[in-house]
Amino acid sequence: MNVRVVPLLLLAAGAALPYAPLADVNAAAPDLPASLSRLLGTDHLGRDVFRRVLAGARAFLIPGVGAAVIAGGLGVGLGALAGWFGGLVEGVVTGCMGALRAVPPLVLALLVMMATGAGPAGLALGAGLAALPAFTEGVADRLGALRRAEFVVAARAHGISDARILVWHLLWVNTRALVLREALATVGQVLVLEVTLSYLGHFGVQEPTPSWGNMIDHALRTGCANPLAWVAPVAAVLVTLSATVPGGVRR
Secondary structure, eight states: OOTTHHHHHHHHHHHTSOOOTTTTOOTTSTTOOOOSSSTTOBOTTOOBHHHHHHHHTHHHHHHHHHHHHHHHHHHHHHHHHHHHHOHHHHHHHHHHHHHHHTSOHHHHHHHHHHHHOSSHHHHHHHHHHHHHHHHHHHHHHHHHHHTTSHHHHHHHHTTOOHHHIIIIIIIIIHHHHHHHHHHHHHHHHHHHHHHHHHHHOSSSOOTTSOOHHHHHHHHHHHTOSOTHHHHHHHHHHHHHHHHHSTTSOOO
16 A cells, blocks of 8 residues: 555545534533543534534545546546547647636636535535546656557567557556656645635635634634634645645645
């Protein structure tokens, strides 16, 4: 297993734990510091910061996986066509991806969410379309470089069908690591989009449902006396991005 997947699996396990946002409110315990019973203390409404950080991961993990599936499914198919056939097919696919890449991810996500409605499905679709060029171009470049390789010529000489060469030898054996890398980067991109939208409000996750973006916004806006109420989600964002997009967020 790729070690970069481990933090996401841990987050997914934590996010799967039951959490009731309204039941977590405790007016008698606001702004408590970290302790054994509350690992990161509480916010100004007495809510457990640690539990909210775990629950807040749902806000980007669910649409992040959806976006990776959308971009991966379409991108691998289009990239395989462009890389295998080249010529006119490659030119058409590359031109379409160039036009899509020209739209900034945040703008594209907002446009899609305005058309489909704010929520995980709209965010997944918008982020998936934003990530599509990276998947498509990556697969097309890899296949374009390999389709005339010696092992492909040898496989054909041994009677192996083009379909098996394409699907097994090129896509699975030589491209799956690239697809996984782009899938992780897509999840990281969704995290950035979700935090931005939630911090700005309206299109993001609304209180009392937690997300890392609205936790940061709420803690800073209300002047929460426990600094961990905003430091913890900021740290969670940075750690997750380092696991999904080494070297920075993909543009």
